[in-house]
Amino acid sequence: MAKQYKAAIVGCGSIGQAHMQGYLRLGNVDVVAVADPLEPARQMYMDNYGISQGYATVAEMLEKAQPDLVSVCVWHLLHDTVSAEVATGPSVKGIICEKPMAIGMRRANTMIEVCEANGVKLVISHQRRFTLGWQKAKELVADGKIGIPLRADLRVREGLVNWGTHSIDGARFILGDPVAEWVMGAVERTTDKYERGTAIEDSCLGLIHFGGSLQFFIQSDLWDRSCDAGKFFIRGTEGMLHVRETVLKLFNAESNGWMDIDLGLKEGDQAIGGNTNAAQTQELIEWIEGGPESRGSGRKARDTVEVMMAIYESARRHQVIKLPMEEKEYPLDLMIAEGKLPLEVQGRYDIRGFLDRSNIDESRYQQLRDNGIQHHQAMRTVHEEMMNS
Ligand SMILES: NC(=O)c1ccc[n+]([C@@H]2O[C@H](COP(=O)([O-])OP(=O)(O)OC[C@H]3O[C@@H](n4cnc5c(N)ncnc54)[C@H](O)[C@@H]3O)[C@@H](O)[C@H]2O)c1
Known part of the structure; x- marks a missing residue:
């Protein structure tokens, strides 16, 4: 009989939904927990998907939920530290970390080293390979x-x-x-x-x-x-x-x-979405069970x-x-620190800054979501309203 795997999602934002859709398509995986420092974000996943455990920290999630598989769905600069922390979880056998793998080779190398040292299989979600x-x-x-x-x-x-x-x-x-x-x-x-x-x-x-x-x-x-x-x-x-x-x-x-x-x-059949995430997870499980290295392994993404x-x-x-x-x-x-790229226009801006949920009007966001507006558009609208107010 196929082994049943316990999965957890770290980062309850936009792409975590695709990981969830992938897990939902697999009979041998149960999503048991989520982790996100933002309470409304993790509560939304728990409510929408009937997930019973939600934690503010990765450490608590690893200790209490004991997942086999963990999706790392946080922003790029956290991929290395969060993946490294997850890899040290005693129950963890596989990680699916979002793209881009890491910002800089030191971070990418660390992810591979820590995962290999802990016997954890690392996949980077270049899911279009599927x-x-x-x-x-x-x-x-x-x-x-x-x-x-x-x-x-x-x-x-x-x-x-x-x-x-x-x-x-x-x-x-x-x-x-x-x-x-x-x-x-x-x-x-x-x-x-x-x-x-x-x-x-x-x-x-x-x-x-x-x-x-x-x-x-x-x-x-x-x-x-x-x-x-x-x-x-x-x-x-x-x-x-x-x-x-x-x-x-x-x-x-x-x-x-x-x-x-x-x-x-x-x-x-979708171009990308739950189908590719499911295929990616299934191949990771086969790798964990002794099959060939996943086509999306950390080594390839490196x-x-x-x-x-x-x-x-x-x-x-x-x-x-x-x-x-x-x-x-x-x-x-x-290059920026060395002054090699002088700015002609001052003022920092972030083309995905609207995804930052730490400082939004949560009730307005929920209202938009209740009206069926997708996550990205709802976040963008709330941020635009904040900027214009
Ligand atoms: N593979 C793809 O096609 C694809 C598509 C979109 C995004 N991504 C990648 O997914 C990653 C996440 O992007 P997103 O759009 O889902 O972002 P998002 O802002 O929608 O979600 C990120 C979530 O992570 C949470 N978070 C922040 N710090 C955390 C921590 N220490 N522990 C747990 N949770 C934490 C945030 O509160 C937020 O809820 C990015 O690296 C992005 O490049 C990949």
Whole structure:
């Protein structure tokens, strides 16, 4: 009989809902507890999902709920410390930590070291690795349908570490998880821009070389409105692929022009959501039970973090950065501290600042939620009302 797993969610905000939806689809997982310092946030999860245990701290949750699996759904700068604390929980066997894995290589390395030292399997939630479009694209590449892969074109926005992590990680997945050899990057930051508390750039681009003939080119927050973290154009010696989570097109000598690839999508299949979170959790459980390393393991995600950090480090040093890179802190923070990115517009702002629930009118937020307004929009509305009052 399949073992029953106890799960807990740390961080009762927006993406925790997708983790919850994933757990709800699995018969062998029961969500027994949540942890969040904000009482209304954890109470909302407890009420909505019938979860009996809610804690203000991770330590108390680990001690009292004794979970096997823990979702770490807090902002990026807390991923390393919260994951490390969770990994020391005596009952914990697996962690699903949100993307981006970590801000800087020291933090990413610490997560892997602490998890491995405690025998805990670490997955980073690049959940699009489980979409049908990306999985089929990976198969076609492995079957030689585009010959030798030469170039992946990635276009994202809303911050390299925010969307870029999905995109770089996704292209690596489709192309067999290559490890980069060198990176060259350019960064502009003339406004004091943050995303969920992490400094980000106004715009950037990077050329990433993987050895052999493979390169990625990524542009982020430039003037390309067709950008999307889930979309790639991949060119090889014998063909090309247009890849999305739910759409895949192949062009090669046999395709008679662009050919739509049947992904076997069923009605109601989502691009991302509970289905991908469930698949990600199931693969983690198989890994815990002795199966192969998850496709979304911390070790694989660490290589994606390194590419992003190397783009910043290249801009910082005006050099090509060979990997593994030496700098272990966040090169963008270092550049800011070193005065290398002078501001033209003063005033710190955060493009996801509206998610901060610590200082909102909770009754107004609840009112919007009761009227069926989604979490993001309700938070944004309450923050806008506060700013204008
Ligand atoms: N994989 C994806 O597609 C995807 C999508 C959205 C967000 N994310 C990631 O998820 C993470 C969370 O983003 P979000 O949008 O859900 O944020 P959010 O602000 O909606 O939720 C974060 C929650 O964490 C809580 N929290 C803060 N400190 C805590 C602590 N020490 N212990 C427990 N809880 C704590 C907050 O009170 C809040 O309720 C981010 O790193 C983000 O990049 C990933």
